[in-house]
Amino acid sequence: MNNASKSEIKRKALIDATVELVNNNGFHATPMSRIAKMAGVSAGTIYLYFENKQDLVNQVYIEVKAAFTNYAFRGYKEGMSVEKGFKIIWKNIAEFKLKEFEEAYFLSQCDNTPIIDESGRQEGLKHLQPLLDLWEKGKQEGIIKNVSPFSLYAFSIYPVAFLMNMQQRGAFQLTPQHIEEAYEMAWDSIKK
Amino acid sequence: MNNASKSEIKRKALIDATVELVNNNGFHATPMSRIAKMAGVSAGTIYLYFENKQDLVNQVYIEVKAAFTNYAFRGYKEGMSVEKGFKIIWKNIAEFKLKEFEEAYFLSQCDNTPIIDESGRQEGLKHLQPLLDLWEKGKQEGIIKNVSPFSLYAFSIYPVAFLMNMQQRGAFQLTPQHIEEAYEMAWDSIKK
DNA sequence: TAATAATGAATGAACGTTCATTCTTGATAT
């Protein structure tokens, strides 16, 4: 095993530890020492991989966000019909939030608090462009409501985060049946 | 002016300061000393009104949540039709999130992070019952989709918080036109 | 053995909370 991959393993361990600890305690209640311990390295080692705590959490955010958007567009092609394309992307997103719960919950926390600075946010938003393009096409075809992409996102994608949070708190169970119903609601809210 | 109202003024100042500072910096990055300074009292005085920092933020949460639900049901009567009742409640909620932005943003942050403990959450959820009852009635009348109240909330109410957050970040402007469109999307998502 | 990676004790700043002290209030006495 070469150095690059050893480094990568430690980096990954630090990122995973950060996600888990920030999910359970919040950013400021997560000491660097605990991140180090959970990742199996010493406190000082973190500073070989990241500039400081803020840089660590920024990089975690960007990396997790990239994994999310990558997942979201699996099997999606630009040429698809608006309805079919949206269904694929929506289901991918729902699946991600179910299967990769820790990562999804971390993103939800970052997106609703002042943990991440503006530059990190911009960076994370970039990769959603294909969905915005699809919606634009849908508007031109008269299939999608002629409203701001923020509204489309708010009503069709954002609600999945709420369902995920409720499932996390044990309030209810997200079954495939629920997912199917939720997709119908998402589509009903944005279709013309 | 008697002592009781003087106390109330200071308490209010402390609660307002907490909301504003937690909104801008997050709970753990808000020192008690800054809350005290912003409220115009000394650090020690906080402990005459609240047990400790956690108790302070819990009480702020419960109080703000109560103000929110109180606002939400203005002008609503149990006997109303489902569609009319929902419209009134939805518009109230939207108006609250626009006009009382600081308070609404504070709630959004508490509801998406581990700041508030479970008991505080339960307390905050209590007061939404009339909306749940209205939805139940709507299901029986075949007007509302026969899905979990969590789904109904996720798709019709929760999205407003996203729009509010985006407006806060200057990403876009929530005009009355946007509100009207958003209401249509909310209704389309839950109606049968 | 030279270069690189990793360690963890040490540092200093910042924080929540306490408490000895000071200030304010308003009832009573003059």
Add this chain to the structure above:
DNA sequence: ATATCAAGAATGAACGTTCATTCATTATTA
């Protein structure tokens, strides 16, 4: 009216702890 004073309210310096970060030392690597 004015002075006195007891009691509660408020203060803010001080305390003990925790934390992010550093760096002299040690271990690993090639």
